[in-house]
Amino acid sequence: MTASLTAPGDVRATRPGAPQPAAFRLDTASLHASVTDPALTSMTLLNDIAGRYPRAVSFAAGRPYEGFYDTGSLPRQLRAFEEHLEKEAGLGPDDVRRTFFQYGRTKGVIHELIARHLELDEALTADAESIVVTTGAQEAMVLVLRALRRDAQDVVLAAAPAYVGFLGATRLVDIGVRPVREGPGGIDLDDLTEQIRRARQEGLRPRACYVVPDFANPSGASMSLEDRQRLVDLAEREDILLLEDNPYAFFHAGTPRLPALKALDRARRVVYFGSFSKTAYAGARIGYVVADQPVTGDGSGAVLFADQLARLKSMLTLNTSTVAQAAIGGFLIENGCSMERATRRVAAVYRRNLRAVLDGIEERFGRRSGFRPAGAVSWNTPSGGMFVVLTLPFVADDAALERSAAEFGVLWTPMHHFYGGAAGFHQIRLSFSVLTPEQIAEGLDRLASFAATGPRLDRRTMTERTPS
């Protein structure tokens, strides 16, 4: 039928005298502010720098380990999910095909498998109806923030430094973020109470606080059991929600796992974000949100917050890709719905690498390392996860990164990006998830050379970029 299509050429031909119009140009100033918001652009800029130094050792890439990927697993896992629909769910052939190819249930089709996983791995009993399967946890954050942002008075709180993806989501829905101090033990609960009080004083409505209780990105900080309990109590007392995001929970280095905030949540104060990007693979873009808060005053049949989020989702992406859900569903089935079991191999890789990074830093920057000035470089010692933070005696901003890459062949992430450019100018994030111990050793050697010459850094940049 293509022949029947009138080609644009023919059409122009019908209008011989028509002047060629000036090519339209779109002015960025006429677009929503988020388009040029640093929270959305910084990662692009960092990737650009990284892209220009392909031979550098990169402590910048936060992406998961790639060594266990196998395209052969996809047909197998799709088939496993198909069998699950036939046998366990008892669907007929037409309904099985519909589940794979037709517009589907907005809240998703692997919600029961996810509920099993939460029961098994998190000792968390969640009603499958309170789960919305999303296009990665990122979409879940946008849905929750969109719902909570009624007007300009609504704000959320988050520890600073914070995950860039969360900050970006707040920009998309125009909801303000109030930073909260963070220590080695995670978010500072006294400062959280204080920030909530201040926000209310300013006539704002603090709606929720975003928390990553285990091995936070970027700081690597983790919360104690006592603080988790205190935080849940604080949420009840202060009448806010907690937005829990825990993608690294399985990557603990020996220390016993602590319960998720959601597992301590007796008053439904916690909205729980789940992701399969680190436990299965990121490409599928499968995440979910547990939103079991009962709803009042909704005339249109929603009984749970999850149902209201599903309504927003139906206008954002409709259902989450059924093909991707089927693949992750099969992955869950093959692992008996235990992500703890599914992540054993990769968790061992991250543990080995964390050890290599911490030992390697001690060797090169520790008291006995001969590094001068001694003690000038400090770092944290996370008990798991994918990140370590190093504090340098000079400004380590994007200009310093450029120099580190160009002159020393090593990449890292300037921490100021996670503080919204307000702090962290002496800190760098070291990510080690995709490196070998050999690459880690080589990278740390290069980093030591860079750090030793650090003070030679352009003074102008320093004074300019250090927050006054």
Added chain:
Amino acid sequence: MTASLTAPGDVRATRPGAPQPAAFRLDTASLHASVTDPALTSMTLLNDIAGRYPRAVSFAAGRPYEGFYDTGSLPRQLRAFEEHLEKEAGLGPDDVRRTFFQYGRTKGVIHELIARHLELDEALTADAESIVVTTGAQEAMVLVLRALRRDAQDVVLAAAPAYVGFLGATRLVDIGVRPVREGPGGIDLDDLTEQIRRARQEGLRPRACYVVPDFANPSGASMSLEDRQRLVDLAEREDILLLEDNPYAFFHAGTPRLPALKALDRARRVVYFGSFSKTAYAGARIGYVVADQPVTGDGSGAVLFADQLARLKSMLTLNTSTVAQAAIGGFLIENGCSMERATRRVAAVYRRNLRAVLDGIEERFGRRSGFRPAGAVSWNTPSGGMFVVLTLPFVADDAALERSAAEFGVLWTPMHHFYGGAAGFHQIRLSFSVLTPEQIAEGLDRLASFAATGPRLDRRTMTERTPS
């Protein structure tokens, strides 16, 4: 390691005196208005009615035909895309695995295949870099509307009646929609000019007009070649963008296909939304947007509108599911990137059903049908697509639908939902995409019985619901 997880029970045990907090309840009034917006809830309500009458013949379901679905196609198409990466794209094994499983290119990985399809089927030469692969065309609409909505003065225009998915997307980003009159020939260009003028008079910024040039949902209206050219000229003259959405273009009943607006667009005034939901399958949730508008005043490296949309997408869903892209990529490859070719069988089904619906309506409601009052029922005669609109001599609202389902066993869609509740109270949309000719005949018999008794409808409802 699950054993190492402190179960919530144990934790509670550590706080014997702790009082059980009151279960938190979320008040809908404290949430964003879109949560309860009719544009987002009406489809849910209609599905609820449909759900209560499973044995009714349904002219309400707008979903694509399901007869050609085959789960066996997925492994084959995933493999076809893998081979494409190995041979055509020349990727090594690691990069192939990365493409399937790792976080990916924000603008997508099947953009070149999509560009080939546009060249082949739409005589449309698009730079692959101007294409952003999205989680269905729905996400593309949200991205474009989010970008265009700088502040409360920005508005978009759309023909009334309009696709509910577009109206819902405008609610999510709080951008106003100005309705434009629509006739059998599609959007009324004089009224469009007038509505733009009025909006400017009110101090608003009309940014773009949403248009479905072929077999619009719900009206079935199509634009002539002359009007397409006039509309593109109007966009240049009035300095607005056109948001073209054309999911039904391949489902024309014999009439020669006309060029897409984008194929007539010499000044880059058209942003083109593409979808594989009707041409391949909806479950994958793969769509895309062609946004080749050059950008000025963007300090952060974006050269095309597509790059700015990708930046927003990186905070909404990151990249589109690579597994789903691979499946659709394989589908494209198997069909030589021609959706015209891929849709031949299903297009024949839709043509057959359109014929059956139009002939069946003529038989039952036409001048010679003996239906009384003669001429009381009128309808349009679309030249393709999946919808026909019937106008009844009485109010056909949700209450009437309930009665039609309960007493006559036939479902349809009240058109007022597509007018934002402002009009269309005598019109109903008949969708026939998933029906057999036998079901269509039976359904139209039931509809005729319902229509014959229509005037008996509760007067109160009529006067109440008819717009004054």
